[in-house]
Amino acid sequence: MIGFETVASPVGLIIGIVCGLIPLGVGLRYGHVKAGVWGFIACAVSGFACGFLGGLPMILMATAVVFSYAYVNKQDPFTSRQSLEEVNFEETTAEYVIRQFAAFGRTLRAMGIGLVRNKGGFIGFLGIMFFAIMSIFGPLVVEYEGSPRMDRRESPQSMTLFQLPSNEFPLGLDWQGRSILSHIVYGGQTLIVTSVQAGLMATLVAVLFGSLAALLGGFVDQILSAFSNFILTIPQFPLLLVLASILTFTSNFMLAVLLAALSWPTLMRAVRAQVLSLRERDYVEAAITLDLGLYHIIVREVFPNMVSYIAINFIFAIRAAMYALVGLVILGMVPLREPDWGIMIWNAQSRGAFYNPNAMMMAFAPIVAIALFQLSLILFTRSLEEIFNPRLRRGL
């Protein structure tokens, strides 16, 4: 399985703790224990959640942040106010690496401030984190109930197992007497991961094709634009239905590929327009006269000014993929495998939960979960601009 479907494991916790020793050590070495301890906690948690995949990047980030605290008081010749003759520009490689780390850490901190500053965006971020933590750490607390529980009938005569929320079962029981809470906890991961995969692939293809079309122009532009127009003119969801029923899906990843294949054109046109506008800027012209090369112009001049734009569109792509996915599942067009929020809605519909007040939670719980997750995504996009645009970031 490609992706990062993951459940917190003891091995991960060990990895996380080992990773956390690095920022902790740096914090102790430079006398910033508080920052070091926070770095340790961050590493431990992300290692616990995702193993190496979470632990290793977090080492870099946490260490950089600790360095950025530690480096403030150090005299950098580059920020001194002395005159040219008095300044000593010599530095060892180690000092250079630390300085780069500290600069990276400062950027991360500025991004963090950008994240917190927009209230709506921060609430969205917390919402996303809530669902992520629930999906990853929830299984440690809640046990999955897969098989029917006939013993939970209220009385031997009762025909159904539906139950409204109670103290014992916070979200009630479904038609087989299983705890809906356990399905909510376990059922989000596949859906979220598959939509993120689909969004990621659609974004990658869109950015690649969009910038190629805009920068190369001419024939390439015409072909790519015509191709995207062709896909755009086909009604998306009906096509998806047809394709989903023809193809058999061996994995969710293939489903993500299909979703991405149909959703990249909108984003590609947006990226193309953005690149077309950015490449006419004066600073690109200056880079041309300075002969900095095409690679530099794309990667250093054009791309950094598109990051927030791409990130926002990435979120929108995830959103669209999730709706499409849930739609396919509800219509029964993809192989059903529990637990999954979409399948919960399908079950609710096919078991007549829509007509039975006692079975309300069967439909209500997954719908609210999906809607809340989507809302969190939309709110989060508000922060993205402030995170990635240095103009909006406040200096430290």
Add this chain to the structure above:
Amino acid sequence: MTEQQSLIELRHVYRSFEKGRVEFPVLQDINLAIRPKEVLCLVGESGCGKTTTGKIIAGLLKPSSGELLYEGENIEKFRGKRRAQVRRATQLVHQDPFSSLNPSHTIGQILGYPLKRHRMVKDRVELRRRIWELLTLVDLTPPGDIVNKYPHQLSGGQRQRVSIARALTVDPNLIVADEAVSMVDVSIRIGILKMLHNLRDVFDLSIVLITHDLALAKYFAWEGRIAVMYLGRIVEIGRTPDVIGNPAHPYTQALLSAVPEADPSITRSKEPMKLRSDEIPSLTAIPSGCAFHPRCPFHQPGFCDVASPRLGVTKQHQQNVACLPLNSGGELVQHDS
């Protein structure tokens, strides 16, 4: 004056742009030679082709026809490494300091990229020293306060200085300053112009200043030359004291008569030259003959609107001018028509 090898020379340069199906000429028959260490001002009203000329000199646009010579050789003939060197030798400073610096890089990065890319420095230490030097040269002191800032944290004047420092990173021979101070606060302009003058001495630079402001051109290029452009042609070119002190072309005279004086009472009593029309003809329908004839108060019917004037000497003037009556040895006489 001995004929000196010119640094950049434009020979019979034409340039046209297309808008939809309509093609209109922006530059027509531009002949211009810029000598090393020379200061040249291109003046004219908006739409006259100043910026296009500047971009052709900087190598950003190719002439539709005609040639661009660098040190006497056609620029198209250079290949490989030499071509890259030649292209770097002319740099452009943009008009708008708010869009000419990439908002996502710090000043240190902006200056560092070209230095690293073209191996102007051998190691990190030298890179930092060089950035520091450049910032000192453009009077951004102390440099330590500037290097780690983003462009949006600087004022317009400071950004314009960064933009000039960036142009200097690659050791150019010529800088085209396209309205470089017109978007900067008036109180800061003189400082930047003085700095450009100093840099010219330090780096042996030629400077082409593009401006619509004659007073500024007079101040900046007093030891150099002024070229006045009108509708894609140079109508008058010569040493600044000659052009300003004894303007030949009616267009230059009109421009000069419109410059306000520092003393308001003089400005109020000063009578601007009356043109026959205040409208600038469209580039898609350039008047026949001398392009200025529909507005020229000295228009001679049957002469100015038939033949096309070329730059040449006259009896009364030191500078070259493209005006039919003057070129043919006559004088400007006001006609009532």
